[in-house]
Amino acid sequence: MLTVASTASLRVYVSEWENGRRPISARYAKILRSLLGITDDELHGKADALSAPISADGYEELISRIDSARSVSLTMVKTFMDQTELFRTMDRQLGAASLVDQVTGHLATLEDALTFAVLPETRRPVALALAGAATMAAWQALDVGAVERAWRHYELGKRAAQEANEPMYLAHATAEQAYVLCDAGRTSVAVQLVRDAQRVGGKAMSPRLKAWLYAAEAEICARAGMPDDCRRALESAMRYLPPGDEARDADMLSIFLNEGHLSRWRGSALALIGDDEAVSSLYDALDSADPTFIRASAGLRCDLAQAHMSRGEYDQAHDHLRQARLVANRTGSVRYRRLIEQLTQQL
Structure with a gap:
């Protein structure tokens, strides 16, 4: 049998727990988690967890989020992508350090929209927008030295590209992720990953993206001490690159080449x-x-x-x-x- 304090004492304890004057012991935390249906993090992390009314279920909130996600139309997705483009422009001119908070909020908004979107016709365009934004955010994180955050953003970008069924974006995120390994001194694995990105892209890739991937392979091979492979990859990059001054594809705004x-x-x-x-x-x-x-x-x-x-x-x-x-x-x-x-x- 579990022994607890008297009713009068419990009233005092609850008041002190709510106001942060008394820590919740392991014994009472076990009781409160079961009673309130909350996690340990929620119990200790929210001062109002004990006083807030607990609904019988979360369906009302869930449906509200789903309804909000449904309102994310193609026009709103274009707004997300325009915002990503703005951050991309600011990044190359001003640097990534000043954009961390804004880009983090941008990613959170896109992730939330995708999490609660239900039907494929809503999910796919949001996922595509997230794939481009996450890959951009990953490169910015790598630039400011936040290596683990960069890796996680690349993983997010790859998952979003798979959700959107966009092999070009998946190939791009995979190839850029190889630079994290390269910077960490794992050049041989980085070579394997950038080559796997070419396989992932397959026949769906544009000539410009193929050229970009071969150029990335050439640089990583050079850093891995593979001069012959480097030269071969450079020859392939030059062979696939479309002529002219244009640097971007309309359906692949994430790369410039x-x-x-x-x-x-x-x-x-x-x-x-x-x-x-x-x-x-x-x-x-x-x-x-x-x-x-x-x-x-x-x-x-x-x-x-x-x-x-x-x-x-x-x-x-x-x-x-x-x-x-x-x-x-x-x-x-x-x-x-x-x-x-x-x-x-x-x-």
């Missing part, structure tokens, strides 16, 4: 494997760089520093690292600051 971007990517990969062609490729990219990609310019300067260092041109490398550091500090990029320090130690 045209000849200028690929020139920079090629130079970056070649610099990592010590190829002399890297310098000319990177300076071509610098001349044609989109001025709105401010944070990316730090990466381009790091690539140029790497390329000059491989040729023993340390003064030029030092100058590019100085300029890269200014941009990285301005945008709050932890990832680029770390790279800059690694390269600086090699000078």
Whole structure:
């Protein structure tokens, strides 16, 4: 038999529990969880848990949420995607550090809409919007050094892409997730993952996405010390890239890739494997760089520093690292600051 205090004492205890003046012991927590039908976290985490009326069931609240999710029309989904695009633009110009709270709230809204959406015609467009937003948020988290959050966002993006039945978005999220492994020093596994992303995309991929995936593979192979694989992947990227200045596909807004971007990517990969062609490729990219990609310019300067260092041109490398550091500090990029320090130690 479980012994409890008298009725008078219990009244005092309840008052003190409600006001936070007395901790709830394990013995009474067990009783209250069963009595109130709440979890231990809810019991200890909400000051009003004991005084709030407990409904017999949660159907009224559930139906309210479902009805709200049903009102998420295609127009509202477009608003979500427009907001993602705004955050993407702000990120590349101002950096991710200033957007953490806004992007977190954006993801929470999309997750909530998907959780309570019932029918496929509502779920799929919301899931697609979530896939794009989660992948963007993951890259931003990686940039500010929140590695575990980046990994979790990529997993969320992959699940959302599967829900939306969008293999292009699934392939993109999978390939970007390989960079988390690469930055963590697991380059061999990263190579496997980026190649698996190409398999996942299959025949559904656009030529631009294929080129993007091969370029990603080339960079990761370079970081894994696989120069021949790197060069083969670069050749494939150049073969698939559509001609012209256009950098995006209408049905794949998550990636940017045209000849200028690929020139920079090629130079970056070649610099990592010590190829002399890297310098000319990177300076071509610098001349044609989109001025709105401010944070990316730090990466381009790091690539140029790497390329000059491989040729023993340390003064030029030092100058590019100085300029890269200014941009990285301005945008709050932890990832680029770390790279800059690694390269600086090699000078």
